Amino acid sequence: MADEVKLYGVKESQFVCIVKIALNMKEIKYQIIEEDPSNKSPDLLKYNPVHKKVPVLLHNGNPIAESLVIVEYIDDVWKGAPILPQDFYERAVVRFWAKFVDDKCIPALRVVGSNSDEKVVAKACEQLQVLENELKLKGTKFFGGNNINLIDIAAVFIAYWLRIREEAAGIKFFTEDKFPKLTKWADDFVNCQVAKNTFPPREHMLSFYNKMFGKVN
Numbered sequence: 601m602a603d604e605v606k607l608y609g610v611k612e613s614q615f616v617c618i619v620k621i622a623l624n625m626k627e628i629k630y631q632i633i634e635e636d637p638s639n640k641s642p643d644l645l646k647y648n649p650v651h652k653k654v655p656v657l658l659h660n661g662n663p664i665a666e667s668l669v670i671v672e673y674i675d676d677v678w679k680g681a682p683i684l685p686q687d688f689y690e691r692a693v694v695r696f697w698a699k700f701v702d703d704k705c706i707p708a709l710r711v712v713g714s715n716s717d718e719k720v721v722a723k724a725c726e727q728l729q730v731l732e733n734e735l736k737l738k739g740t741k742f743f744g745g746n747n748i749n750l751i752d753i754a755a756v757f758i759a760y761w762l763r764i765r766e767e768a769a770g771i772k773f774f775t776e777d778k779f780p781k782l783t784k785w786a787d788d789f790v791n792c793q794v795a796k797n798t799f800p801p802r803e804h805m806l807s808f809y810n811k812m813f814g815k816v817n
Contacts, residue, residue: 605630606658608644610637611800612808614706614757615667616655620798621753622671626678668698671753681794683750697734697743698754705731706757714769714813721773728779731755735781741788752789759786760799768809 607623607630609616623630635644635654647656647663657664657673664670675683684691705727712724735743743751752759762774763786776783789795 603628604658604660606633607631608633608635608641608647608656608658609654610635612805613654614761617756617760617798617800618667618753619655619657619670619674621748621756621795622674622683624794624798625683625748626674626680628674628678668702668750668754671750675750681747683753685749694744694750697751700730701751701754701758705755709757709762709765712765712769712771712773714771714815716769716771721771725773725778728758728774728782731758732779732782735785742785748789748792748794752785756789756795758782759789759795761805762786764802764805765809768806768813768815 605623605628607616607619609619609632611634620632633641633643635641640652644654644656645652647658648654648665651665655665655667655670657670659673659677664673671683684694708724708727712720738745740746742748743755758774766772766774774783790799
């Protein structure tokens with residue numbers, strides 16, 4: 601009997617995109633169920649009663665919440681392209697960097713907006729520089745080497761959403777001259793086979809951010 605896989609999400613969410621990329625890596629067929637953030641479905645509230653938010657993966661009726669938890673579950677359950685390494689030490693290192701991205705980088709970047717002061721931008725650049733240094737040290741195409749892994753997936757906001765947010769906010773700090781390794785990584789990641797069809801349309805996200813920053817399209 602085939603697995604029944606459903607993904608509850610919203611198209612604008614990078615956290616939902618994280619799960620989509622992991623599903624694509626494993627070549628898993630799934631049904632996407634679009635949620636309305638302002639009118640959450642009874643199913644979403646039932647399947648994620650603690651946080652009451654997307655993404656939620658429903659696998660044969662069993663719900664799993666939180667994007668990085670879902671990705672590790674997918675890697676554990678399905679064979680195919682590995683998302684985490686098999687070596688226990690290497691797995692711990694990958695988890696460390698994925699947590700750094702999730703806990704430090706993304707929050708610093710998501711507060712950058714049209715009214716951001718220099719301290720906010722400086723903090724965002726500080727976090728990006730840590731990743732720039734790590735990529736330079738590794739000397740590889742992706743954080744996972746020649747192929748993407750959990751760290752790359754966790755950093756999807758940087759690869760796709762950040763530049764669109766910059767444009768809408770009217771600021772620019774994620775540039776090739778400041779972050780040559782990381783901007784090249786972002787271009788490669790956005791265009792890799794398992795990721796490129798998972799992103800919301802660029803114009804949709806630009807409109808979304810324009811509205812967030814109080815701009816008229």
